[in-house]
Amino acid sequence: MAPAPERKPIQFSLDAKSGVPFYKQIILQVEFAIADGRFIVGDQLPTVRSLAVDLKINPNTVARAYNEMEIRGIVNTQQGTGTFISDKEIRLTEVEREGMLESLVRPFMSKAISYGFSVDEVVNAVQDGFQSLTRGAEE
Amino acid sequence: MAPAPERKPIQFSLDAKSGVPFYKQIILQVEFAIADGRFIVGDQLPTVRSLAVDLKINPNTVARAYNEMEIRGIVNTQQGTGTFISDKEIRLTEVEREGMLESLVRPFMSKAISYGFSVDEVVNAVQDGFQSLTRGAEE
């Protein structure tokens, strides 16, 4: 008997030449998997050790990724049991959300302006960029 | 007699606690000065040495900032003479501009989405962020 086992194991992979740190690549892949439904609420992530072995990296690197996602509220984790996709969709207050958005936007806008782009150009690029991102173009 | 000397010396300043590297702070301040008219085409920037003394940092750090701006086309520089605000307003082809915009937008959007922000929220934040930036709110 197995009514609804685990959907699919999810295939993680790392690109050492990308310049993006391993732990961030893991976080991104989890986030995208959540975004397009390959991970749903309650799913268990691979264990720290198994993913470390799979990716041929140190368990601590996986743990760091999981820990950061825990802090962000993306997953919740229980020692001895595992790490699971969090059931809390929204876990920030409006104030926190706005503060975070601004802290994301400001450096981005500084750069964009310094390169001479107009607001409209940026806005359009953001909208277009969103289209392609939600279709699974990673990094 | 001095018909139009130099507008104003421009006051540079550094914040060591900001975490933003000195050379980037210098670049940002030049860019903002250009954006709001405190620097105009042909203006001479402070010399590498004078600015280094002024900010109490090594000349090489200033040179690095100037060099990066030179590469971007923001300034042009002549050894023995000085560093000046470039007269080339547009120095990228449309293709180059688009490529650069996209390379700015993509990682930004990845983050924004991973934090659960919607396109509209991001677009609004971008527009608001632009307002405050062009009024001189630096860092």
Add this chain to the structure above:
DNA sequence: CTGGTTGTATTAGTTTAATAGTACAATGAT
């Protein structure tokens, strides 16, 4: 061509981020 100005190159020191090695601690089934 000489002296003082300008930016540049090379190298080294310091700090910080990223990853790994290794040992520890909590959970749950038996």
Add this chain to the structure above:
DNA sequence: ATCATTGTACTATTAAACTAATACAACCAG
């Protein structure tokens, strides 16, 4: 209680970013 499983803590190593010390090279006025 015991054991195998899970995540965690602490330390060390590596690699890169940042800044500085110091010496060099181009330009221009006299």
